[in-house]
Amino acid sequence: MGHLLRYIFEPGLFGSGPVHVAFAVGTVIAITSAVVGVFTVTRGQSFAGHSLADIATTGGAGAFLIGLNQFWGYLAFGVGAAAFMEMIGVQRRRGRDVATGVVLGAALGLAALFLYLGTQESSTTGASFTILFGSMFAITPSTVPALIASALLALVTVAVLARVLLLSSLSPDIAAARGVPVRAVGAAYLMALAVSVALSAVIIGAVLSTALLIGPAATALRVAKGPVRAMAVAAGIGVAATWLGIVLAYDSFYWPPAGRGWPVSFFVVTLIVGGYLVTYLRRRDRREAAPEALDAEQVCSPV
Amino acid sequence: MFSGLMLNTWIAATVVAVIAGVTGFFAVLRGSTFAAHAIPNGAFAGAAGASLLGLNAFVGLAVFSVAGALGIAGLGRRARHDVATALTFVMMLGVGALFVSWSTEYAQEAYSLLFGEVFGVSQAEVLPIVVLGVVSIAAIIVMFRPLMLSSAMPEVAEARGVSSRRMELAFLLVMALATSMTVPVVGALLMFSLMIGPAAAARSLTARPMLAMTLSVAIALVTVWIGIALSYQSNWPLGFFVGIMGAAFFLFGQAYAAIRRRLATTTSPAATANPAA
Numbered sequence: 001m002g003h004l005l006r007y008i009f010e011p012g013l014f015g016s017g018p019v020h021v022a023f024a025v026g027t028v029i030a031i032t033s034a035v036v037g038v039f040t041v042t043r044g045q046s047f048a049g050h051s052l053a054d055i056a057t058t059g060g061a062g063a064f065l066i067g068l069n070q071f072w073g074y075l076a077f078g079v080g081a082a083a084f085m086e087m088i089g090v091q092r093r094r095g096r097d098v099a100t101g102v103v104l105g106a107a108l109g110l111a112a113l114f115l116y117l118g119t120q121e122s123s124t125t126g127a128s129f130t131i132l133f134g135s136m137f138a139i140t141p142s143t144v145p146a147l148i149a150s151a152l153l154a155l156v157t158v159a160v161l162a163r164v165l166l167l168s169s170l171s172p173d174i175a176a177a178r179g180v181p182v183r184a185v186g187a188a189y190l191m192a193l194a195v196s197v198a199l200s201a202v203i204i205g206a207v208l209s210t211a212l213l214i215g216p217a218a219t220a221l222r223v224a225k226g227p228v229r230a231m232a233v234a235a236g237i238g239v240a241a242t243w244l245g246i247v248l249a250y251d252s253f254y255w256p257p258a259g260r261g262w263p264v265s266f267f268v269v270t271l272i273v274g275g276y277l278v279t280y281l282r283r284r285d286r287r288e289a290a291p292e293a294l295d296a297e298q299v300c301s302p303v
Numbered sequence: 304m305f306s307g308l309m310l311n312t313w314i315a316a317t318v319v320a321v322i323a324g325v326t327g328f329f330a331v332l333r334g335s336t337f338a339a340h341a342i343p344n345g346a347f348a349g350a351a352g353a354s355l356l357g358l359n360a361f362v363g364l365a366v367f368s369v370a371g372a373l374g375i376a377g378l379g380r381r382a383r384h385d386v387a388t389a390l391t392f393v394m395m396l397g398v399g400a401l402f403v404s405w406s407t408e409y410a411q412e413a414y415s416l417l418f419g420e421v422f423g424v425s426q427a428e429v430l431p432i433v434v435l436g437v438v439s440i441a442a443i444i445v446m447f448r449p450l451m452l453s454s455a456m457p458e459v460a461e462a463r464g465v466s467s468r469r470m471e472l473a474f475l476l477v478m479a480l481a482t483s484m485t486v487p488v489v490g491a492l493l494m495f496s497l498m499i500g501p502a503a504a505a506r507s508l509t510a511r512p513m514l515a516m517t518l519s520v521a522i523a524l525v526t527v528w529i530g531i532a533l534s535y536q537s538n539w540p541l542g543f544f545v546g547i548m549g550a551a552f553f554l555f556g557q558a559y560a561a562i563r564r565r566l567a568t569t570t571s572p573a574a575t576a577n578p579a580a
Contacts, residue, residue, distance in 0.1 A: 046385035047337040050392070088557065097385075098503045101336035102553045105496035109546015112492060116540045207400065211393040218386045263404045269397030273390050280382065 022246050022264075025144060029200040030212055030238035032151040035231045036158055036196050037217030037238075039189060043169045047097055048085060048190070049197055049213045051104040053206040055081040056198035058107050061114035071146055078198030081107060082190045147199050154196035157188060165189055166227055208265045212238050215272035222279040241271040311424040312531065315488050318436040320497060320527040322481045324520030325443055327498030329474060331506055333454045337385055338375055338475060339498045341392035343482045343491035345371045348399025350487075355406050361431075364483040371395055372475035380468065421489050421531070421541050428488065435484040442477050450474060451512060493542040497523055500549015507556035522552050 040049045059077020081103050088099045158165070168175035168182040175182050201209040220234035245268035252262040330339040349367025350360040371391055378387035443450070453460035453470040461467060485494050501522035505515045530544035 041383065041386055044383060044385055046383075046389040047340070050337075050389060051340075088554075097334050097336040098331055098499070098506075101331075101340065101495075101499040102503055102550050104340065105499050105546050106550035107546070108492040109496060109543045109549075112490075112540040112542035112546070116543075207393055207396040210389055211397070214386055214389040215393070218382070218390070261404070263400040266397045266401040266404075269393050273394045273397075276390055280378070 019246065019250060021144065023243065025147060025203060026242040026246060027239055028148055028151050029204060029209075030216075030242045031235045032155055032196050033200060033209070033212040034216045034220070034234035034238040036154055036193055037213040037215075038221065038227065038231050038234055039158060039165055039169065040193060040213055041217045041221055042166070043186075043189075045096070045190075045193070046210075046214050048082075048100045049193060050206070050210040051085075051100050051107075052078050052081060052194050052197040053201035053209045053213075054104060054111075055107040056194070056201050057206055058111040058114060059198075060202055061111060061118060065114055065117055074198045074202050075150075075195065077107070078194040079191060082194035083187075086187050086190055147203060150195050150199045154192040157192040161185055161188060161192075162227070205265055208268055211265075211269045211272050212242070215269075215276055216241070219272075219276045219279050222276075237272070237275055241268050241275065244268075244271055309422075309535075311426060311429050312421055313528075314429055315424045315432050316421060316527045316531055317524065318432050319485045319489050319494070320523040321520055322436050322439050322485065323494060323497040324501055324523035325440060325516060326478050326481055327502035327523070328505065328516045328519040329443070329450060329454055330478070330498055331502040332512075333471075333474070334384075335474070335478075336499055337388045337392075338372075339478065340495050341375065341388050341395075342368050342371045342475070342479055343486055343494045345392050345395030345399075346479070346482055346486055347491050348395045348402060351399050351402035351406065355402050360487055361483060364486055365479075367395060368479035368483045369476065372472070372479040376468070376472040376475050379471070420487075421493075422535075424488055432484050432488060435480065439477050439481045442473075442480070446470070446473055455512070490542060493545050496542065496546040496549045497527065500546070500553055501526060504549070504552035504556035507553070507560045526552070 037049070040046060056074045056078040059073040059075075059080075061073070062077070063071075063073025085099050085103050088102070164175065164180045164185050167178070168180050168185050172182050175185075197209055197213065200212065204212075216234040216237035217230070219237055220230045220232075224230040224233040245264050248267040249262060249264040252267075255262060327339065330336055346364045346368035349363035349365070349370075351363070352367070353360050353363025356363075374391035374394070375384075375388050378391060449460065449465040450470055450473070452463070453465050453467045457467045460470070482491075482494060489497070502515075502519040504522055505518035508518055509515050526545055526548045530541050530548060533539070533544050534541040
């Protein structure tokens, strides 16, 4: 048994500083993303969630160019893009994806420019790469407090709004009839999404940020009844996938073909998508069992 | 600006703009903008895999973009569409991250696949682009009526025996086909901007489908041509000009639509009661 454990957890895994940071940060991001993700999936804003990740990293590149702290670049672009999407109709069901797409298209154009100007000065073509994939083992400990603070901000916002947010996501008419300011609630939620996604995208990359936002939440909404349980299950799945992914990535330093370790993002994404596929296949008998959806009734009735 | 080598650029970009204008129109109409983002970007992982195996990048792009289309359409049968797209997309990119970590000198190529190398189009690359452009446009023309019907009125289409799932799959496959050839030339990011911006602008300018599609192609062409000229002069990347101009056209279209709505309500209240107006 001890031998087996040593085989799974390479010696030195728990003694390594970067691994500690990766575990801590990964856990915080996994929980925040899972909770925010339940609303993102319910509201059908996966595209917006992913786009905000891409856009925030663009802001980072821009801030780097003009010599500002990149943190403010991420935040400014993420929140700015969220506001812009809101303005041109991300809340309307029909225009939503188009509004997101237009903002994303413009932001990607800016990303191309920033990267071009950046490579003029320092010739780092690897930048486009880090933006997409990030790296969990390269987290600088100094960014951790800012990350945790913004994660808490997003969590608190969502927790405070949870009830009205769910109601206005599932049935805007009932919500409006009960006096909920549907649009303002939606806008506040979009800001929380922007803040949480921006920071996680910067630290773990846009790919992994999207995977952690959508995957666990979509899986949880398939298996769990009610919003609170869905959030708990999503957080559990997210944290489990992140931890297992980090352990596997650490183990993979001795795997073929390169002997340099496989990327964390590959493992985490595979675990998350695999988990989703399991629930997807399991539900084959109950074909139209309202996939990834909560009932308005569940939300309206006391939990 | 119009010398021999640049001629290839103009031809390739023009073909790409026409494809993007047409496929983008349907992508916007169907609400498949996320798929339009996911397929070109995810296909980029395929190019990484191809370079690892020593194959032509086109093979990898084709395999991955078709796999992406199948994944989105397959998962989308019993899941929310955006969730299916997101998960297919991150899976493709996750595999891409793995491929990239295995190869050593990929960063430069990755940059050009994301942002394109429109000024380095060779004579040999122009012909396949033109052929593939003609094939994609022909495919859209062949399925034009059922596709239009299932995009605009899915219920009516189903009632007439047009399977919306099959149309979805067919459309995504055309998009994959168009993507696999255009990505090495204009880049995944630019392909996306070029599909969405002009089509969204055209949709807000007119509600008539044929006119909107023509406008979408026209705006895409103007965007690319101006973009190439500006990019040639300033040396800034083409993707920047295309992305910004796409958004500008969209905002212009929105403003135009808003003004027209206001005029309609002040001059003739009856016009707004008619849903077709």
